[in-house]
Amino acid sequence: xxxxxxxxxxxxRVHWAQLPTAVKRAIEERIxxxxxxxxxxxxxxxxxxxxxxxxxxxxxxxxxxxxxxANPETPGMHRREAEVVAAxxxxxxxxxxxxxxxxxGWVALGLEDIDGHMPAQPxxxxxxxxxxxxxxxxxxxxxxxPIASISAADGFATLIKGWQELRDSNAAxxxxxxxxxxxxxxxETNTPAAVSGRTLLNFDVRADxxxxxxxxxxxxxxxxxxxxxxxxxxxxxxxxxxxQGGPKPGEFLRMVEFDGVADGDINAVIASLTxxxxxxxxxxxxxxxxxxxxxxxxxxxxxxxxxRERTGWD
Numbered sequence: 001x002x003x004x005x006x007x008x009x010x011x012x013r014v015h016w017a018q019l020p021t022a023v024k025r026a027i028e029e030r031i032x033x034x035x036x037x038x039x040x041x042x043x044x045x046x047x048x049x050x051x052x053x054x055x056x057x058x059x060x061x062x063x064x065x066x067x068x069x070a071n072p073e074t075p076g077m078h079r080r081e082a083e084v085v086a087a088x089x090x091x092x093x094x095x096x097x098x099x100x101x102x103x104x105g106w107v108a109l110g111l112e113d114i115d116g117h118m119p120a121q122p123x124x125x126x127x128x129x130x131x132x133x134x135x136x137x138x139x140x141x142x143x144x145x146p147i148a149s150i151s152a153a154d155g156f157a158t159l160i161k162g163w164q165e166l167r168d169s170n171a172a173x174x175x176x177x178x179x180x181x182x183x184x185x186x187x188e189t190n191t192p193a194a195v196s197g198r199t200l201l202n203f204d205v206r207a208d209x210x211x212x213x214x215x216x217x218x219x220x221x222x223x224x225x226x227x228x229x230x231x232x233x234x235x236x237x238x239x240x241x242x243x244q245g246g247p248k249p250g251e252f253l254r255m256v257e258f259d260g261v262a263d264g265d266i267n268a269v270i271a272s273l274t275x276x277x278x279x280x281x282x283x284x285x286x287x288x289x290x291x292x293x294x295x296x297x298x299x300x301x302x303x304x305x306x307x308r309e310r311t312g313w314d
Contacts, residue, residue, distance in 0.1 A: 122245020
């Protein structure tokens with residue numbers, strides 16, 4: 001394992017005591033008791049509450065809540081996550097949705113409280129092996145997708161790209177990217193067709209969206225879920241693994257051991273991811289999420305070096 005110093009993956013957290021009284025009471029009604037302890041959880045980018053709570057009679061729940069004023073897009077993401085998680089089979093290693101609340105600009109979700117922890121940073125080899133095995137199992141359980149969902153192909157066609165944006169904005173690029181910008185644009189246009197598949201993907205797997213509980217691994221945060229090919233999820237995960245102290249992307253893929261995917265398809269997906277990270281890292285941070293651009297930039301440079309090695313372009 002290598003070590004690095006990634007930027008913090010976190011938004012501006014709201015604590016339980018800061019919630020409006022009406023929202024706290026509505027949440028307590030759904031849990032079924034008065035909250036006497038609320039421990040804010042680290043990680044993630046949501047500019048809202050993310051806390052493990054305990055009631056006076058010992059009930060436990062993981063609560064996430066956000067107001068539309070903090071970030072206008074996050075409430076919709078919570079609603080989408082509720083729809084996805086409610087429809088997942090019990091065999092999926094995902095905390096169950098217990099209840100939801102949607103009123104007065106506030107959206108809150110109550111999820112099964114998992115007595116676990118995020119993977120160690122920098123990554124430990126045993127943690128990474130557990131996650132690899134767990135994600136393979138999750139892909140098996142979610143194939144075919146148990147729900148109708150938008151596709152990974154649509155996600156890459158509309159969002160996970162960026163080389164055209166970088167060219168059109170006359171962004172200052174490194175020499176290699178500047179020389180190959182047209183090839184990079186062409187390469188990422190191949191991605192939507194390459195990622196077609198039947199598996200429901202989390203589409204946002206990274207350390208802060210993972211919980212390890214003993215020998216079991218849970219995957220959390222599902223608003224971006226898409227149906228597609230599992231290899232795309234492994235490729236998207238790889239840059240963050242290296243950024244947070246794990247093996248380089250190529251070494252990580254050998255550890256994952258997926259077969260039957262053409263090199264050209266792998267390169268196309270990496271190109272799209274690289275363009276996305278680098279282009280989005282130059283944008284103004286979204287409201288309430290000040291660190292996300294540095295997080296994207298760090299992964300973008302890792303993905304760029306990986307792409308240069310794989311293509312062999314001058």
